[in-house]
Each structure stands twice: as C-alpha cells, then as structure tokens.
Amino acid sequence: MLHAFTAGTRGLARMGQETPMAPGSQIAHALWIDLYRPLDSQIAAVEGLGIEVPTLADMEEIEISNRLYREDGSDFMTVVVPGQTPDGRHISGPVTFILTPARLVTVRHHAPRSFETYPERADRSTAGCTSPERIFLGLIEEIVARQADLLEGIGRGLDSVSVHVLGDASPDELQHALGEVGRQGELLGRIRLALLTLERALSFYDQTLATHPQGKDLHTIIKGQIRDIGSLAVHGDFLSSRVSLSVDATLGMINLAQNTTVRIVSVVAALFMPPTLIASMYGMNFAVMPELDKPWGYPFAIGLMIASALGTWAFFKWKDWL
Known part of the structure; x- marks a missing residue:
C-alpha cells in the first residue's frame, strides 16, 4: 500500500488512495510517502521520483553501515520498531526512513501503531509538520511516545501479576502468571531494541545538520528526543529487574505449592x-x-x-x- 501525505489544516492530509500511482501523479507533491508492504508498481512509482527503495532483505541487514548512511544527498535510516503483522502477530520489524530535501519516504513491512496515529496529530508534535525534516522528527517523537505507553502497560501488567502471585493463587493461575511475565519480558526486549536503534538514527541525523538552514532548531529538538529515549531506557532497565523479580517470585510460589504436595x-x-x-x-x-x-x-x-x-x-x- 502507498499512503501520500501533505500538510493540512490540521495534522497531515492524505493525498491518495491505497492504489498504485504513476510518477507524474500527485505523490510528486507529497511531503511524506509511506510504503507499507508495497507492490512492485508502487515501488516503481516512488523510484520514478529518484528515490531508491530498499528491499526487506536490505532493511534486515544488521551492519550499522547498511542501516545508517547518506547517499546522493538523502539520508537512509533504518530502525527496528514493535508492530503487528497482517495476521495479528506482534513482532519487531525494520522501518526505513529515507529523508530527502523534498520529502520523507518510509518503508515498512509490518504495522507499528505510531504510523496510524501520527497523521492526525502531526501538527501537535514538538517539531510540527511543515517540512520533511520536521515530519521525520515528529514521527520519531510519536514512535518514542508509543514506546513510553508500552512501558507503562508492562508496568501495569507486572503489578497485576504480582497481586495474583503473592495472593492465594492456584497452580493453574501461577502457570498463567509465569506465561504473562514471559510475554511482558519479550515485549520489553523489543522496546529496548527500538529505543537503541532510534537513538542511533537520531545521533546519525544530528551529525548531518551542520549545513542545514534549520540545523540549530532541529538540533534542539533532536537533543530533547535523545534525552527522552535515555529516560525510557532507564525505565526499561527498572522494568527488566521487575520482570526478573516476578519470574523468581512465581517460580518460588510454584515450588512452595509443589513442596506442599510432596x-x-x-x-x-x-x-x-x-x-x-x-x-x-x-x-x-x-x-x-x-x-x-x-x-x-x-x-x-x-x-x-x-x-x-x-x-x-x-x-x-x-x-x-x-
């Protein structure tokens, strides 16, 4: 699917439908082009604008030189973000940001929630949405905010598990609690990976702003976002220790129940x-x-x-x- 956006009266306005578009159509005037599991014709339409669209195999490369690089005046930045597959599975998948002087192009093969919520409130972000650079930073801000929400959800989930484990839980409830802690720990690992790759991408982009006309203003925004990511990383470390404590407590209660039976x-x-x-x-x-x-x-x-x-x-x- 191909989604094209430009600045609207409120947030970002969608320009096209989820159908292939020719190079000479309205996507040439879009500030943000979002490619989600794109068809070959949609990739060709974007490449007709002079933008090389990476394949999924290219995006999954773990070499930092393949994830963060500058080519022909465009910045290519790949991060790993939690999201859903079309069949509803929760995974961490790569998202590539291609930032050119004229537009931002994002390429993804899964559905992070931030890409659905950002267009409607793009104008309320710190960076705004009047240029490709500001849309990029606003989208990063939305992704970081989503990771913060997920971390809060993990905290609430661990609170609920602790209440059940430390109460009069049956063996079946303890087994369910152990599975729930495992799921929360897996989600936490995906969030921490996302925060790490986002921080790398922002640091890389910050180094390219020396000659940018709005470099000073954008640098201030990037600095604040990196600080937010650092705070979330500390929160993630705290939740990681809570996950370990919950696992130990659950296993301890299971052992006590087994000891009673024995x-x-x-x-x-x-x-x-x-x-x-x-x-x-x-x-x-x-x-x-x-x-x-x-x-x-x-x-x-x-x-x-x-x-x-x-x-x-x-x-x-x-x-x-x-």
Missing part, C-alpha cells in the same frame, strides 16, 4: 510404613511363630498395625508436620 505424599507414605513393617514380619515363613496358633493372633496383628499408624500420625501432629 510433603503430603511423604506423610501418607510414612503413615503406612509401620503397618507395612508389621505385616511383613507376620508374613515371614518361620517354623515357630507363637501367634499363628492363637485365635486372637489375626485381630492382634490388625490392631497392632492400626495402633502403629495412629501413633505415627500423633507424632507428626505433635511435631506440627501436619
């Missing part, structure tokens, strides 16, 4: 040990066993086994093991 089984086994010993003694095939000739021999053996079991039970109660 203790009950051990006590039951201990109660049957003395009667089993007595039954084994009277089951031996010795020639002389006085009780075998007596009519009270069988009731005596049964009573002795019951008394031994009751004595063992009373001893356990006295020791407060039951």
